[in-house]
Amino acid sequence: MKKISLTLTSLALALTAGTAIANCDPGERVVKFSHVTGGTTHPKVVAANSLAERVNTEMNGKLCVEVFPNSTLFGDSKELEALLLGDVQLLAPSLSKFGSYTPKYGVFDLPFIFKDMDHAIRFTKTEEGKDLLLAMDDYAGFVGLGYWMSGMKYFSAGKELIVPSDAEGLKFRVQTSDVSKQMISAMGASPQAMAFSEVYGALQTGVVDGQENTWSNIYTKKFYEVQDSTTETNHQLLAYLFMTSSEFLASLSSADRAQFIQIADEVTQAANLNVKVAEAANRANILKAGGKINSLTPAQRQQWVDTMSPVWKQFEKDIGKDLIQAAAGA
């Protein structure tokens, strides 16, 4: 990779979009990493750029990773298909977006199953958690390289939400997750699945009234600008499957594959160590930018738990009772 040959325009674009622009040399194999998040402080942006920086330095002359953030190459609906077609080699989609490939990842979406991100990280290190990395390998050729935590999720809406009955009758944008859809229905609200890139516009124009996301997504996508407030429900995890295809891995020499996997593993560990700090910083950024955050008393929070937890039962068969117990008890 040539180190310094950015034009002013590409540099400006890179800084605004959080892109790690690589200038690949002719002999290097270009590895495209597409994702949907933006800004410069988002945990996924930081981790993807760090992966690119490390591969491009340590595997210089062999692999050259180019990162395309903010749905600039592929959005939610196309990225998995693009990976299978070989149009991109690395992705980090939310675990909530794999419903058409496996019901197992629904375990990560069950409301209130994880007390916090440390609990979720503990689960990903259990045998059950590690096995799930390859849940789609057999039939889809997708290979999980690691779990990247993003944060716990919070509800925002065009009106203040303090107890679940405040959400009754509202429309909430959700990811393409059956668990999330049922969870919203349990609140007496309507779920509407939509791509991440469309959420700001949908909130602004009133196509939906609210959404659920992490501090980092709410800040970097400016959702707080078009919502009354965000409530600290802490109800669900958002985490990513940092992934590639078995075809890409098989195409590397065994030495290159081992080096790439080693870097991927170290970047994953570092990303998960830094995520709590990034989330706290983006929570503070929302307040600094004028966004409003509602805290809950334990009794108010308990109402959210009581309303949404019955959803577990509906997915026990698809996800598996043992897997749910392993995650809850990790």
Ligand code: SIN
């Ligand atoms: C992401 O963080 O990758 C997107 C999350 C969403 O679709 O809400």
